[in-house]
Amino acid sequence: MSDAADVQRVLDGDVDAFARLVDRYYERCARFAVRMLGNRDDAEDALQATFVRAYRSLGKYQERDKFSAWLYRILVNQCRSIASRRSQRERVFIREEAVLLNAPDRSTSWTGEDEELVQRVLAELDPLLREAFLLKHVEDMSYEEMSALTGVGVSALKMRVKRACDRLKTRWEYIKDE
């Protein structure tokens, strides 16, 4: 069943149709949130806020927009809000190991040292560079899609992605040699 059909079903009162939308997008959104925020606790907060907010606002969603793009717009904004609140309370990024001990299925996600290193180099990026890099190269969006989602111009986004790649290259080589 298509996203649009599920949205209509939800608006007709079928909450299970929303569960299907959650199932369809949860893992993708979870990956973005974890990579963006650096830990699963904040990512889970962002996911919950995103989907609840999407549910509340579903009446305003218009079919001419892709549901995934609409959902991502909410997710990106929630991640920004949580990152902003976190920086205000000066929480340190690296808590990942302790959280991973509680991860239910480490075999599918924990591939050892490299994931931790990737989280480290991503966390060292400026949040706007990290967001642009993840949307472009991890979520595989076009610059036009990113622009519609973030409200930032295509040329500025290209510059952010390029700067992110330059910094990642330098840091990745340095960290791997440590």
Next chain:
Amino acid sequence: MSDELSALDPSVQDVIAEARRPVAVDASARRLLMEAVRAEPRPRRAPILAWFVAPKRLTMPPLATLAAAAGLVGIGVIAGYTINRDGRAPTERASRAAVTPQLPDSVVPRAIKFVLIAPQASQVALVGDFNGWDTGATPAERQPDGSWATVVTLRPGRHVYSFVVDGTHFIADPAAPMAPDDGYGQKNSVVVVAGASS
């Protein structure tokens, strides 16, 4: 691998490959999420949108159809007389009482001009809570100085709006206060239309 990706430095490709791996999130988190969703009131279609999307069948006898068509032409003619030769509606210059004499001052609509300087744009539209955020409802006109302008009649009160440049880019009005975050990653502006007595 796409050309775009293969053109990147191998170390960046390594980072991307690792970052694309799925992450494990506690299964209970998804369950709690759906519990939170089920506790929410049922979402409803926006009233105006619901009216437009609801299927409707209008049946009229032939004479009634002719009468309705004549009525629409009449409305068009009246509207034509009420627009000045420079294209401005009378609310921009005439007294409000002349437009809506039966309304108290506190609810008399006022004509508000919105301007965005965007000489590179090929089209600009105004969207806001007053037009259902419809990007096709209120196009702005290019001005000789490179700015874009449109006039909208608004009731007194607070209105949230944004410009849409070239159909996709939402841009807040640089000359107006920002609205609080709307939760959709979009920056909006606020205009407060005063009542006549304020």
